[in-house]
Amino acid sequence: MKQVYSVPKSLRPVSTHYCPGCTHGIIHKLVAETIDELGVRDRAIGVASVGCSVFSYDYFDCDFQQAAHGRAPAVATGIRRTVPDAVVFTYQGDGDLASIGTAEIVHAAMRSENITVVFVNNAIYGMTGGQMAPTTMVGQRTTTSPEGRIKGLAGEPIRVSEMLATIPGATYVARVSTTSPAHIAKAKRAIKKAFEVQLAGGGFSLVECLSTCPTNWGMSPVEAMEWVDKNMIPYYPLGEFRTPEGGQTNG
Amino acid sequence: MKKVVVNEAKCKGCGVCVNFCPKSALAMADRINSKGYHPAELANEAACISCGICGRVCPDAVIEVFKP
Ligand SMILES: Cc1ncc(C[n+]2csc(CCOP(=O)(O)OP(=O)(O)O)c2C)c(N)n1
Ligand code: SF4
């Protein structure tokens, strides 16, 4: 029999601590498939952030470093500049990247650091028990917004991809989803393109992946995927916001 | 060998593969794995078209798919 789907080699054959149905796992697989297909496992250095994905260094079968909360782009910058041959990527949640780490991500993009950022937007702080994140939707209930996020108090959610796309140094910026086979296929293409931009020396690349947190959203894994489609995608449109060619396919 | 090979011990019983199978060939088994979850299984091999979707959507890298 011919194998039509095999699990990526750049993932270690271990069980993760992620909750059942959490799409962090799908994003891990897409990054690992990309590393496999580009043949860069020996050169890849990942930077893990603080959040549910903190243990990603145990799951990827490549070199890894762990960064303090929000500082992964700064650590990746150091690695980039000391190991010129490395393929450097960060893996960051929305609490990590869009809250405590806002300065680091903006300035890494501004400098057009030749790194790839995998940004997991699940609209909540997952690891710490479901607090409101900058990306939480207006009206979304979290442990720190029990009546739902209130626009007049907490503002409206930050659109990181659109914001970074205003920065000339941000060479490739895309937003994808992980909530259907078609979305996952597009997410894979975007992540691979981001790594290819880096391999070509093109500068900063980021893929924002809309992701689920069934546990803290209080939904089944499939309901959580449907919630992303219904509530997040209309506010966080999918597509490419900046490409090396200058094109845009968002909206 | 089956068209869909499930690494049962790693399955977290999330049901995502069952939900996206276009041929309703998968189901959650009655048995419980070592993690305490009902694992996914290929309940109707004849219906399976080896499309690979279940493998691609599984967050836990549990499934591999083969075509006869
Ligand atoms: C300096 C510092 N401040 C706060 C925390 C607490 N903390 C741990 S994870 C986290 C947020 C995680 O949310 P996110 O980045 O969205 O990742 P997720 O867990 O949702 O994948 C926070 C605030 C910390 N570990 N270190
Ligand atoms: S808490 Fe949420 S983000 Fe963290 S592993 Fe569980 S489902 Fe995933």
Ligand code: SF4
């Ligand atoms: S390979 Fe396709 S048809 Fe077969 S069980 Fe998986 S999703 Fe269903």
Ligand code: SF4
């Ligand atoms: S998607 Fe994966 S973990 Fe979830 S039930 Fe299917 S095989 Fe198990």
